[in-house]
Amino acid sequence: MLTHKDSSTYKQIEKAIKYIDENFKSHPSIDEVAKNIGMSKYHFIRVFKEYVGVTPKQFLHSVTLNYAKEHIKESKSILDSSLDIGLSSSSRLHELFVNLIGVTPKEWKEKGKDVEITYGFGQTPFGEALIGFTDKGICYLGFCDNNKKDIFQRFNQLWENANLIFNEKLANEYLENIFIKNKKYPLFVKGTNLQINVWKALINIPNGEIATYSDIANVLDKPKSARAVANAIGKNHIGYLIPCHRVIAKSGAMSGYRWGIERKKNLLEYEINKDEQDI
Structure with a gap:
């Protein structure tokens, strides 16, 4: 600059x-x-x-x-x-x-009208999750605790006019492929230009590493936009695969995480330990 x-x-x-x-x-x-x-x-x-x-x-x-x-x-x-x-x-x-x-x-x-989305709940190493996917890629992944109804409502609001098809068996297969077999899927996202650019930056954070909101803002050449970056991260609707859990506050605090601070810590610890085992 x-x-x-x-x-x-x-x-x-x-x-x-x-x-x-x-x-x-x-x-x-x-x-x-x-x-x-x-x-x-x-x-x-x-x-x-x-x-x-x-x-x-x-x-x-x-x-x-x-x-x-x-x-x-x-x-x-x-x-x-x-x-x-x-x-x-x-x-x-x-x-x-x-x-x-x-x-x-x-x-x-049309907010997803005529888009066919298969979805379902299933188990992951980090608790139950709701996953949604189309023929273009995964369009939603959210962790559940005792709030399955709330998680589904978020998913439904994002794709409110889509044709939703419930398939728990296929949902569990996808989750197993993602979390156990480490299979890669394309991501079908919906967001503003800034949100998508932020999400792309998150995907580039190496596995087991962390970054701050300011780091992401600097990567995007928007050094004064850390707050806007934080808001964009908060809008992420594909947990784990778009790794917003790898972003922390400049102070070192874990700060907010849509699916719970403890889960954020567990995700980071899991990735760090996995990397050490692979060395």
């Missing part, structure tokens, strides 16, 4: 952001944006990242997506949104959403 920002360069970056905001529907190339502010392409990419925290392409993608999310709430069809945004087809809009937030525009707009 730059420690002392040159005012003239800042004005150029400000001009670039304004240009992207005003022209994102026509999908300007990075060369076009750089030329508009009088910079070479590669110098522009480097300086933009230093000032804004993301690359120009990521910023353009984000602006397009945020507009799309708002526009599809009002439009009559996904195709209308695609044409208004300037994409070549509705499949391109579909790709945009899938790459960044894991759900299609239709699923976002």
